[in-house]
Amino acid sequence: MRRHTSTVIAAGLAAVLGILSVPHPASAQAPNLFQPDIPVPPYNPYPPLPGSVPPTVLPPDLQPEIYRVRREVQTIFGRYFAEWQALTPPVLSNTQGEGNPPVLQGTGYQAVRILGGLLNYDENMSPFRNVACSSCHMPYAGFSGPIPSVNLTMVAYPGTFRYRANKRTVQRYTYAPYFPVLVYNQIQGLFFGGEFWDARATGFKLQSPDAEQAQHPPVDPGEMGFPDTACIALRISQAVYRPLFELVWGVDFDINWPSNVEQICSTPGGNFPTATPIALSAVDRTKANNIYDHWGQSISFLEHTPDVSPFTSKYDAFLVGTPGVTLTADEMAGLQLFNGKGNCNSCHVDGRSTTLMPGQTDTGNTPGGQAVFTCLGYANEGLPLNPRLPLFYESRPDGFGFTPNPDGFRYRDLGFGNFMRSGPQSAFNPNAFDWLQFATKTDGQFQVATARNVAMTPPQCPTTEAGQVDANGKPIPYFQKEFFHNGYIKSLKQLVHFYNTRDVGNFEFNVTSGHCPPGTTEKVDCWPMKEVLNNLDMTTGMLGLTDQEENQIVAFLQTLTDGFDPANPTVSTYKNIDTFTGQCSTTLPGQTASTQGNETLIPTWSLTQFPCATDICGVPPLPGPFPIP
Amino acid sequence: MGAAHDPHTPLVAFPRETPIGVCSMNRLLVKLAITAAAGGLLVLNPVVAQIPPPQKRAEHVEITKSPELESAHDDTAIVRWTTTNPRGDDEHFGIVHYGTDPEDLSQTAKGHIRLNRNHPETIFRVRMQDLKPQTTYYYKVTSMGSGGKSDGVESTVNQFTTPAPGERIVNYRADSSLPQPK
Numbered sequence: 142m143r144r145h146t147s148t149v150i151a152a153g154l155a156a157v158l159g160i161l162s163v164p165h166p167a168s169a170q171a172p173n174l175f176q177p178d179i180p181v182p183p184y185n186p187y188p189p190l191p192g193s194v195p196p197t198v199l200p201p202d203l204q205p206e207i208y209r210v211r212r213e214v215q216t217i218f219g220r221y222f223a224e225w226q227a228l229t230p231p232v233l234s235n236t237q238g239e240g241n242p243p244v245l246q247g248t249g250y251q252a253v254r255i256l257g258g259l260l261n262y263d264e265n266m267s268p269f270r271n272v273a274c275s276s277c278h279m280p281y282a283g284f285s286g287p288i289p290s291v292n293l294t295m296v297a298y299p300g301t302f303r304y305r306a307n308k309r310t311v312q313r314y315t316y317a318p319y320f321p322v323l324v325y326n327q328i329q330g331l332f333f334g335g336e337f338w339d340a341r342a343t344g345f346k347l348q349s350p351d352a353e354q355a356q357h358p359p360v361d362p363g364e365m366g367f368p369d370t371a372c373i374a375l376r377i378s379q380a381v382y383r384p385l386f387e388l389v390w391g392v393d394f395d396i397n398w399p400s401n402v403e404q405i406c407s408t409p410g411g412n413f414p415t416a417t418p419i420a421l422s423a424v425d426r427t428k429a430n431n432i433y434d435h436w437g438q439s440i441s442f443l444e445h446t447p448d449v450s451p452f453t454s455k456y457d458a459f460l461v462g463t464p465g466v467t468l469t470a471d472e473m474a475g476l477q478l479f480n481g482k483g484n485c486n487s488c489h490v491d492g493r494s495t496t497l498m499p500g501q502t503d504t505g506n507t508p509g510g511q512a513v514f515t516c517l518g519y520a521n522e523g524l525p526l527n528p529r530l531p532l533f534y535e536s537r538p539d540g541f542g543f544t545p546n547p548d549g550f551r552y553r554d555l556g557f558g559n560f561m562r563s564g565p566q567s568a569f570n571p572n573a574f575d576w577l578q579f580a581t582k583t584d585g586q587f588q589v590a591t592a593r594n595v596a597m598t599p600p601q602c603p604t605t606e607a608g609q610v611d612a613n614g615k616p617i618p619y620f621q622k623e624f625f626h627n628g629y630i631k632s633l634k635q636l637v638h639f640y641n642t643r644d645v646g647n648f649e650f651n652v653t654s655g656h657c658p659p660g661t662t663e664k665v666d667c668w669p670m671k672e673v674l675n676n677l678d679m680t681t682g683m684l685g686l687t688d689q690e691e692n693q694i695v696a697f698l699q700t701l702t703d704g705f706d707p708a709n710p711t712v713s714t715y716k717n718i719d720t721f722t723g724q725c726s727t728t729l730p731g732q733t734a735s736t737q738g739n740e741t742l743i744p745t746w747s748l749t750q751f752p753c754a755t756d757i758c759g760v761p762p763l764p765g766p767f768p769i770p
Numbered sequence: 771m772g773a774a775h776d777p778h779t780p781l782v783a784f785p786r787e788t789p790i791g792v793c794s795m796n797r798l799l800v801k802l803a804i805t806a807a808a809g810g811l812l813v814l815n816p817v818v819a820q821i822p823p824p825q826k827r828a829e830h831v832e833i834t835k836s837p838e839l840e841s842a843h844d845d846t847a848i849v850r851w852t853t854t855n856p857r858g859d860d861e862h863f864g865i866v867h868y869g870t871d872p873e874d875l876s877q878t879a880k881g882h883i884r885l886n887r888n889h890p891e892t893i894f895r896v897r898m899q900d901l902k903p904q905t906t907y908y909y910k911v912t913s914m915g916s917g918g919k920s921d922g923v924e925s926t927v928n929q930f931t932t933p934a935p936g937e938r939i940v941n942y943r944a945d946s947s948l949p950q951p952k
Contacts, residue, residue: 329824329859330916480888487886516860516884638948644848644895646841646940647951660952666944667951679864679881679895683840683850688947735949767899 183303184539187531193743198531199304200290206723207299210287213720214262214273217280220717221258225385228255245389250446256389257443259382260436266376267301267365268407274358274365274440277311280717282622283597283702284314284449289621289726294741295531296628300364302409305545307363308532308554308566309338310628315594315703316513318351318445320344325576332557332579333517338587338626339560340519341568351444352437357568359436360410363532363545368410369419371396371429373436375406390435396425411543448716452511454593455705456697463707468700475697478690483640485694487680489514489592514592514701519557520678521585523643523671525654526553527627528745532566550751553758553769554627555673558584562760577762584764585673587626596633596699598622599721600713606632606695606734607726618725621738627672629654631738633698635664637691638735643668644682655744663742665735674767695734825887827858827915831923834891837866837911839930842939844903847930850895850942851911853923859915860885864894868909870902872927875910906931 187198195201231245231252245252260266264273277298279287286292297306322344323335336342336354344350358364359373367373377386378394386392399420406419421429443449456476458466468476479485491512536549546552548565560567561580570576596605602620609617624630630639642648650657650667657667671677686694704715729740752758753769835852842848849866856862862883867875881896894913901907912924933939944950 328917329861330918331859331861480886484886484889486888487884518861520884521882642944642948644841644897645942645944646843646848646938648944649841649843651843662949666949674897674899676882677897678883679897680883680886683848683895683942685942685945687945690945691948 181302181540184305184535186537186539187304187534190743194740195294198295198529198534200288200294202290203288203299203304206288206290207303209723210276210279211264211271213279213287213722214264214275216720217275217717218259218262218264218273221255221262222382224251225255225259225382228252230388249389252385252389253439253442254446254448256382256385257439257441257446258448259380259385260377261440261443263376263380265380266359266367266373268367268372268409269301272301272365274355277358277364278314279720280449280715281597281599281719281721282620283594284444286311286623287721287723289723292623292628293621293631293726293738294529296527296529296623297363297531300362300409301366302362302539302541304531305363305366305409305535305539306531307361307545308530308552309626310623312338312588312590313594314444314449316450316515316591317354318349318441318450319513319591320350320515320517322348322350325579331518332583335588339556339567340588341560343571345571347434347437349438349441352434352441355437355440356433360416362409362411362543366409366411368405368408368413369417370433371402371417371419371421371426372406374429374432375402377432377436386432386435386439389439390432392432392435393428394432396428397422398425409541409543411545412541451703451715453703453705453714454701455710456700457511458705458707459700466707469696471693471696472700473697474690475693475695476700478686478694479697482690483637483684483686483694484680485592485640486514488516488518488520488589488678490516515589518589519583519586520589521556521587521671521673521676522625522640523585523674523677523682524625524627524629525669526672526745526748527629528654528743529741530627548754548756550746551754551757553672553753555584555757555764555769556626557586558582558676558764559757562762564757564760565754581762581765582676584675584769585671586676592698593701594703595624595701596695597702597704597715597718599723599725600718601721602725604699606634607728607737608733609728616728618727621726630664632734633695634691634734635737637686637694638664639668640681641684641686641691642666642682644679653745653748655742662736663739669745670770673764673769675764675769824859825857825885827919828854828856828921830854831856831913831921833911833923833925837909837925837928838941839939840895840942842901842930842932844933844935844937845899845901847898847901847907847932848895849898849909849911849928849930850893851925852891852893853913853921855885855887855890855892856913856915856921856923857885857887858919858921859917860887861916862892862894862921863914863916864896865912865914866896866898866909867912868898868907870905870907872908872929875908875927901932903932903935 190196229248231247231249233243234246236243261274264270278284296310297308299306320336321334323340325332336350342350342354344353347353360367360370402419459468491514532546533550535545538544558580561570561576561583563569598620602618604617604619605622607619611617624636630636648666648668652669654669657663661667704713706714748770758764758769832854837849837851840848840850862885864881866879868877869875879896879898906929908927908929910925910927913921
């Protein structure tokens, strides 16, 4: 009887989701299927910002945009659900006597991929059942932030308890599984691998930093926000796809949950006395931990598959000599600049083996496979502090008694170095015994992201750049993205221009963002001071590129977008890229990609008045040689 | 795709009769086997992106463009120079030894760069901070890998003078096709 009831519920859900699998047109009205998005008043510590556009940290369309993404997330969940229904189940092979362990034969890969999809798009994986992993990582944005107005302003995304939010740009999923376990290479004297901007998902336990990355947001108070990792096991045990999880992992959901478990898992974390407020026996805690590991592994496998990381860009098609696929003159010039004068591939390693000159053909490739356009390492590119990040303002207790950032305006983002010190807003360093000594030499460093899919946008908004026009002079709608760890940069043109001119003597000003002197334009001919000057990467900063050369590098970066179909180049084949139902951005009068987003700049507070907090900059080994302002 | 199935129908058939032991124990063993199999499936995925080993260090490194001042403010300066590609560690440091007395270059600044393996030459750039305005500094440059091994090349002693407060020296300008501060 119980099974029959579950089946009926599952069938009902499938029917609903089947309807949802057709993307809905944009609508300001939330559909009826939602649970109330905010059962409690949201956390809103954000002060008015006089003279700012918008006049607060929060964009004015935030709530309808959150609903829009929720609909899209449910659409894709429905698609994975349908895939599961259509799946021929894998068979556990009998390998007795063959010298091999049993394996999920036949469709084992598909089963894990689909399970990863169901987990990734399940909004039940948050206390208020309103945030999935994918809520901040949607396919049409290359699995980065899906809300243009958030990317433009607050950068970090609201979590399950609106509007708690963190401090950094949403990192793209694509090719994330290709980062190895974080290691310190003694010969090179460098760190490689790990996940997150600050490397805090090392991968040392699961041997996959990507799988361990997926274990952080569910219990991050500013994101999905569970108070206990065991809440994931609880919610999966209640999920309609639980049988698939059991099939793949063979786990035991027979856990003796305490009577208050639903209450705990429905409360955003952050202010509980322990990291494990659910009282479980040692045996049951082990079961829950086991499930949590498999949660991470399932999602990581999804990211490893062509659903996320397919190596199907125009550049890939060009490299293998696909008939009819050629780079335009600007794209080819951009490639040569990427490898040559721009020096981009010193860090965003493209796997080529020669410096291309006009008329030359490169036949080399990366040892071991296709290039992922990253050196798998870390660098400090010297971004200015971005005063729009919401975390700075979250310095008083919210409705659940949690203060996300007690340091307030004294918070500084030291990135990797802060992780080495197990500092606030990061994680405990699991190898501090050996690695704490490297804190000073890694201050200010952030992960070198893959350049792949940096330009991916929804089909109806075919560029990231403002001010573009088609062959008839008609403005091209664009999709606002965010770049670098703190989202200070708002277009690829600005990104390349930053690398090109950051250190140019008459572009560099000893001011903070929002204070460029009269006669200059921030991000065009004025770069504010670096948030962290130590360990500054000097490979770039004064490249001598012309305006046209900058644009050509942008053109090349746009060839790294997956989903290119040589037979039909104007229609992307990237999975679920069709799910965007929002509005594209339109270019403002006088706006260009160079000034894109400048209308939202706000003046940074006095760093002298609010110097770096002692729990960040006062922890040995102290940052140096230059003090953190 | 194959036929749909009831998601609540077990996909692993358990024996109706248990010849030995306790049923729950058998179920546990089967589950452990599935876990092991699926775990192996994931862990053994090949890693395509690999950390390339360091390049063999160049036997001889030369400065091909002498060090010079790139830009200076009253309290900061950037010097730059070019060498043949030293290879070895991908991460390198340009090093400037400097001071106000040409006989005492006891201050040191380091500039972190990443070598481009494909380039025949390497540009080093080093930023010096906390300088005094309108002061002449003497300096010489060298470079080393991130492991601490010197590239074995060193310049002669050069000099520059910082500008007055509020002024700046710009010897390397952004390309003229780009907007310039008024």
